[in-house]
Amino acid sequence: xxxxxxxxxxxxxxxxxxxxxxxxxxxxxxxxxxxxxxxxxxxxxxxxxxxxxxxxxxxxxxxxxxxxxxxxxxxxxxxxxxxxxxxxxxxxxxxxx
Numbered sequence: 001x002x003x004x005x006x007x008x009x010x011x012x013x014x015x016x017x018x019x020x021x022x023x024x025x026x027x028x029x030x031x032x033x034x035x036x037x038x039x040x041x042x043x044x045x046x047x048x049x050x051x052x053x054x055x056x057x058x059x060x061x062x063x064x065x066x067x068x069x070x071x072x073x074x075x076x077x078x079x080x081x082x083x084x085x086x087x088x089x090x091x092x093x094x095x096x097x
Contacts, residue, residue: 003091010087023074024090027067030058 007018032040032047040048050056057063062070078086 003089007087007089010089014087021074021077023070023077024088026091027064028060028062030061032058033061 003024004018004020011018029051030047031044032051035043037048047058051058054064075088078088
């Protein structure tokens, strides 16, 4: 949502089409997604410990390798779009809020 709001602000000057690309969405952290660190530690201490190694993934979530491949594929798609100028707006999120 914040990335879309930022794109809208930028587009006040650019006045062009905004395309939302699923490939740039945030990583799915499975059961840990949307929890504070305290909530995650209380509910899923083993998953919190496992996520200290980025290679580990919650079975309900997305692996780091899958996430990286998805984002890279989205960038390739942008590169091959034929546009001369492109603005990519995304949001950096921590695992815990």
